[in-house]
Amino acid sequence: MSPIAPLGTAMSPQTPSVRISTPDLMAVISAGLLMYRMRSGPEILLAHYGGPYWIKKDKGAWGIPKGQAESGEKSLEDLLQVAKREFEEETSFEPRGDFEYLTTIERSDGKKVHVWVFEGDADLSKFKSNTIVMEWPPRSGRKIEIPEVDKGAFFRLEEAKEKIIPYQLGILATFEEWIKKKVV
Template sequence: MVGVTATSAGLLLHRPGPDGNEVLIGRMGGPFWARRDHAWTVPKGEPLPGEDPHATALREFAEEVGVPAPPGPDVDLGEVRQRAGKVVRVWARAADLDLDALAAVRGPVSEVTVEWPPRSGRTVRFPEVEDLRWLPIDAARPLLVVAQTAFLDRLAALRPGR
């Protein structure tokens, strides 16, 4: 549709770590992102028709991570516009998620199908998020989609020194 801005909503988990605040981010899957810098993202996705953005963030977290988000109150970190024009809105939640234990209980994760290589007629399926990591905010910054680093700044402003 012409003139319609794509939107996404996501959930950024954070926890105290030995080197300060840590955030849970995911590496986008598939061949397009294989050799790219800034290939990490907040677990997020597009809303269903009529879906509340916060509900989208929670649904997409479960779909991309493979388990529902741990319980906890959320803080709205606002929106950013990414370079391609997509508007992303993110909530932060203080919660821990044991990634080692996650491997044993992880349900199916959302996948995408793309034509690869482009114009080849061949399609491949891959997970939207192929890797998850807890990283200190400063270590996450150079990996994250550039516009999404604003969420790290906003989170750090809410939780200084932690």
């Protein structure tokens, strides 16, 4: 049985940014990668959101590298490619390893995020994100270019729970259960 329902049903993918339509649902689909490394315990790579809104925030200002799918990217295989592409765009690191589907979470606005997990490591001194254009200040009509994320860091699980944006806490809870089974 598939871990998610087919696209076009109420349980549509959350992470990649693909708009799908059903009689009463429009959802954005995103996909992301949770990279971890083992030290004395698992450490998770999180990315700090870029731009003026997030610059002085720390708690709740981090997340896994992820992004929206294009309209033709609908299958789990497509979404894994979206997750890999977005990871590389946001970190400059090419994700390599064995990717295992971890979970799908749904935000309160209906956006869904599909997440894969893999073990890896990175030299964070080489961390570099792509840039995006945003309006700042809000409703000003002024556009600025910012890094999508401005830094990355590895965190032990308990610290990651403090840093991560609240809607992604379910990803960490699922990872915590997953890693317990893997390490045993």
